[in-house]
Amino acid sequence: MRAGREFPQGGRPGGLLRTARGARLLVLVAVPQLDVPQTPPVYAQEGPAEIVDRVDRLLRGESSRGLVAMRIVTEHWTRSMEMRIWSLGTDHALIRILSPQKEAGLSTLKAGNEIWNYLPRVDRTIKVPTSLMGAAWMGSHFTNDDLVKEHQLIEDYDVEIAFDGVRNGVEVWEFDLTPKAEAAVIWDRIVYLVRVADLMPVWARFYDERDDLIRTITWSEYRTMGGRLVPTLVTIEPADKPNERTAVQYVELEFDLDLEPAFFSLRTLRSRDR
């Protein structure tokens, strides 16, 4: 092994999963949502930062519970998972895999900035070290960091409106987000497309410091679930692997549940019957 020595497994030691770049898996555990019917877009009078902040807060949601189907397509394998998710604000989330049988019961708990995994096969709980926050989560194209990231976009990025008009028959805003001087972020630029009418996100493109596109998150299939309008399909596609993607389909969603922070505990993580 050479110093500067190379590690096996895609160059990342012990990655829970393959290396990827981080952004927000909050799209997975906290769904974009708006009350329906829609009110007129009074926010149209707001500035770009306020609008992005509004979308960002919508993406974070309040308490929620859902059933999610995740399909991961890679060059080497394709697999589908079904999982139950709970979330409370930006600090707490719990994800429990229901299928496939081999991994049923495998759970991830987010509590603040920490991530814990429960492994039912060996009946053990392990804490994901901070050095692996950039590693992919459960073989998907989401990272552990996506789970714990809780800073608001406008805290880290300056926002400018790059386009305001109609695309494909839909009135949209395209925002250009560039990091503030003091912000410790991985993305050098994020381009964010939002529908004007209902503030539903359409896609977000993430660029590195060389302005190369690294990945794209696409929101689609907007439906009413739990009494709210939500994009029920979220797809993430790495730019360097055009044949790979992770798609998250919301099957069930409930909002404004009576969830307490105490629910998101190691005891709940280890519980198999939830």
Added chain:
Amino acid sequence: MTPRAPGHGISGLFRRPWWRVGWRNLGRNRRRTLFTASGLAIGYCTVVVMSGLGRGMVAEMVGNGTGILSGQLQIHGLEYLPERSVYETLGGKEGTDVAALVDRVAGDPSIAAAAARVYGGGLVSSGDATVAASLIGIDPRREPEVSSILGTVYEGTQLTEGSNQLLIGREMAIRLDVGPGDEVVLVAPAADGSLGNDLFRVSGMFSTGLTELDGAVALLPVDALQELIALPVERIHEIAARVADPWAAPDAAERANSWLISDLVEAKATAWTELQPEMVFYAGLFESMEWILLVIIFAMAVFGVANTMLTGTFERRREFALLLALGAGPGLILRSVLAEAIALGVVSLGAGALITAPLMFWWHEAPPDMSWLYGGYTMAGGLVRPVLRVEYPPEMLWMAAVALFVTAVLAAIYPALRSAHTPPADTLAGR
């Protein structure tokens, strides 16, 4: 009695008057000859010993850099390097007959041993502590013949085939707060996309002195790692081989690549010189420094010897004048001074060899342990232990000898020319 005419060849050469004058002149001022010869002898010894020390450091760097774990030659699937993807196994997705391939690799005359390996990345966890680790599956029977890492196990026992055991480095053991017999959880992304996880027991701890190994590597039986990351037994990532002479590895890799191609095996053999080019760079750097050292030391010596020769020939100017007055040609004077320089070179080389040989032998056989002064360090990824190791530099032995003679002759040219052109009448008249 008529003096015998000098014969031909070396024996005749030594009987020539200018040679005998030159040789005997060494004994005229023995103290001066002793000092001059000592300077040249010590210069010779310094060049040889410093060269040996440099080579010892390179041997230490290469030996440990390739010998502790990586081996001097590795065979991988065609697409394995540089990404080291878990999916790129020898023989493609179908894998290969591992035992047969390992035996074939080990059959090369310069390869001492070969062993199969599997690599994975994962987490090792105990209690609240979790560390990221490079998981290396090894063949517990064959690995000790290929690398020395198992020889650094300082506590616990070696691995057993077919068991959920692992060996971890000293630093990882400290971070996890575990010891032999303790249970740990291993989590690793598997080749089928699932998350492999299982309980393992720590069989022992190793200490190589390299932080990246002792803190971030876990060794486990190859079959146990294959099961953890869902790879069938015929799929491995690497065959590592030990080549007794590390510098013979590129040729061994070339031979292996020829039969891998002719046998249609989807694999490529790579020598350490290609895998760790920074070590080759350092070795080249040390080699060039040997030459710089050689030039500096003998360049310094040439002025010292020239000064001595000038003094010596100045003292003999009346002798040269008399010879010239009696009909001797300037060539005789020139040859006799140069002969003195060559004779001085012979004496100096003899003295240099006499002090260098035992010193090198002792240093090579019993390199001083300097751990009281400094600890081990890494150079180009290879561990250099705190010992002053010396390796014999065969070509530097004669290169330094040639340099010594060249120095002696160069130093004598100017004094010889001056002596050959001594004005007889003026010199004998004391003017």
